[in-house]
Amino acid sequence: MRVSLLQIAVDPDEPVAARRERAAALVRTRHADDLVVLPELWHVGAFAFDSFAPAAEALDGPTAQAMSEAAREARVWLHAGSIAERGADGGLFNTSLVFDPDGRLVRTYRKIHRFGFDKGEAVLMDAGSEIVTVPLPETVLGLATCYDLRFPELFRALVDAGAQTLVVPAGWPERRRAHWTLLARARAVENQCYLLACGTAGTHAGVPQAGHSIIVDPWGETVAEAGPGEQILTAELDPERVTKTREEFPALKDRVLGR
Numbered sequence: 001m002r003v004s005l006l007q008i009a010v011d012p013d014e015p016v017a018a019r020r021e022r023a024a025a026l027v028r029t030r031h032a033d034d035l036v037v038l039p040e041l042w043h044v045g046a047f048a049f050d051s052f053a054p055a056a057e058a059l060d061g062p063t064a065q066a067m068s069e070a071a072r073e074a075r076v077w078l079h080a081g082s083i084a085e086r087g088a089d090g091g092l093f094n095t096s097l098v099f100d101p102d103g104r105l106v107r108t109y110r111k112i113h114r115f116g117f118d119k120g121e122a123v124l125m126d127a128g129s130e131i132v133t134v135p136l137p138e139t140v141l142g143l144a145t146c147y148d149l150r151f152p153e154l155f156r157a158l159v160d161a162g163a164q165t166l167v168v169p170a171g172w173p174e175r176r177r178a179h180w181t182l183l184a185r186a187r188a189v190e191n192q193c194y195l196l197a198c199g200t201a202g203t204h205a206g207v208p209q210a211g212h213s214i215i216v217d218p219w220g221e222t223v224a225e226a227g228p229g230e231q232i233l234t235a236e237l238d239p240e241r242v243t244k245t246r247e248e249f250p251a252l253k254d255r256v257l258g259r
């Protein structure tokens, strides 16, 4: 199973519509992949708090439409990262979108843990509450977003729901890059899953982004890691490794708490 993480640069000088078209054009080139992943809030920037409400879109808005068409053209599964979603009830959510190779929006995930403590996303957005998995032909995706990476109980719940490949779009800041890499590997090894963590590059709202998107295998080893700039990170995964790792080292079966 070939996967690519599109580590897009989010630059405040680039209009949202231009970045949307650039991202769609990149997705359209990925026809040799099975799964393509974009970062968190790449259309607007995860730290561009003032733009969340004005840039918010419905689930059939321009970003979703562009991603649907790109997935269909490339014939790939597309985790299109997340958008600022204006819900039908007026709520504002940080929502991930997954499209199938026919361009159908098959699942959405509203970020559960909002970042910012008493400002930013934490006060501007509403929290999701649903644990979301997505069955693909080769694996089962478990969805989480950025700050969620710090909450292992979410990932355990995803494993209980059948997840084999954890997908984490992010807009992680450079300042805490060491946490990003450490947590990505920890979530993979403790849950015996592949983990695909796709961040942004560049600097927006004065916050330099970490980049360093990373693909980790179920043994906790790094399969591929990006640098700091805009980059496409590609790797070949063996979905059977999840089952084999869980059979050969059955630590998940020894759980005592939280079952």
Ligand SMILES: O=C(O)CCC(=O)C(=O)O
Pocket: 046, 114, 115, 145, 146, 147, 148, 150, 171, 172, 173, 176, 179
């Ligand atoms: O947890 C962190 O250090 C970064 C989280 C974050 O930037 C986010 O969730 O948008």
